[in-house]
Amino acid sequence: MRFSHLPFSDNVVSGGRPVLRVAGRLAAAGVILLAVAACDSVKSLNPFSKPEVYKPEIVPVKPAEELYNDGLARSAKGDFEGAYKAFDTINRQNPGTTWAQKSLIMQTYVAYEGGRYDDAANSGIRYTTLYPNSEDAAYAQYLLAMSYYKQVPDVTRDQASTQRAVQAFETLIERYPRSEYVKDGKFNLQVVRDQLAGHEMEVGRFYLGKRNYTAAINRFREVVARYQTTRSVEEALMRLTEAYVALGIVSEAQTAAAVLGHNFPESPWYKDAYALLASKGLEPREDTGSWISKLFSGGQFR
CATH class of the missing domain: 3.30.160 (Double Stranded RNA Binding Domain)
Structure with a gap:
């Protein structure tokens, strides 16, 4: 076979x-x-083929006083990141204690100094919520307001941070009127109010350029109604004169120019408003029934 x-x-x-x-x-x-x-x-390369051995790592807990002093030392050296971690550790390990309260205000401070404005604002809110009557509450509110202030954008962008800054400074002034931070708070409040008014003017001028006069008037009206102490109010009254002339609403145009001339007789914006009315054969004349007149009468002009 x-x-x-x-x-x-x-x-x-x-x-x-x-x-x-x-x-x-x-x-x-x-x-x-x-x-x-x-x-x-x-098999030798397979990590699951070997018996797992758990080795617990024992991390010693530092006393709050030691951590606090470490945070102070790091802050003094400009190590705000390291200081923030030290104070944050105290807060997490010792909630509800005096050390937690002391470390929270310091945590707010080093976050602000280190440029971590969102963290500073959050810590400031937490401090003023937990300890509204403490001796450091006014300082926490001031740091909270300044954290928003540092994030104020230019007038062409969204003004959410500016609005928060206004609210925070107003709270500082109203809640802690005798605080040493009120004077600076009032100054910065005026700055951010100028910023908000400038934003409204920016948008209003845009609508005016597009000949959307109604939308423009709404923006200038906002400035006149809410930001009378800002540097933008003079231009806002002149722009109202311009927009009302364009719409043919003569009485309101004359009133805007008259109010502008009465409150700011030397303003170059009044000269422009007067010249505009004169070119149409008109002159400034206040209608006391106008919303513009009512805003500036009876002590409403601030």
Whole structure:
């Protein structure tokens, strides 16, 4: 019997059965050994094949006083980031304690000094909420307001931070009127109010340029109604004169110019308003029934 059809080219027959040569057996055995070795290698690389040993790491807890002094030292060196972490640790490890209160005001301070204004604002809000009657509450409110103040954008952008600054400074002045921070707070309040008025003027001038007079009037009216103590009010009255002339609402145009001339007779904006009316054969004349007149009468002009 022949076995030429089998896939072995060097088979021999023994007892009527095909037998692999020794070399073939060794080759087969080598493949098996390699497979086993490969399995062992993969097993050695498998992190889940080894028993897990948990080694707890014991981190010593520093006393609050030590952390506080460390925070003060870092703050004095200008390491506001390290100081912030030290004071924050005290707050987390010692809630409701005197150390937590002391560290919270310091955390607000170093966040502000380090330029982390959002963190400073959040810490300031937390402090004034938890300790509204403490001796440092006015300072916390001042830092809160200044954190918003530092984020005031230019007049062409959204003024959300400016609005928050106004509210925070007003709270400082109303809640802590005898505080040493009130004087600076009033000055900065005027600055941010000027900023808000400037934003309204920017938008109003845009609408005026697009000949959307109604939208422009609404913006200038906002300035006249809410920001009378700002430097923008003179221009706002002149722009109202301009917009009302364009709409043909003569009485309101004359009133805006008359109120402008009465309150700011030397203003270059009044000269412009007067010249505009004169070019139309008109002159300033106040209508006491106008909303403009009512805003500036009865001591409403601040």
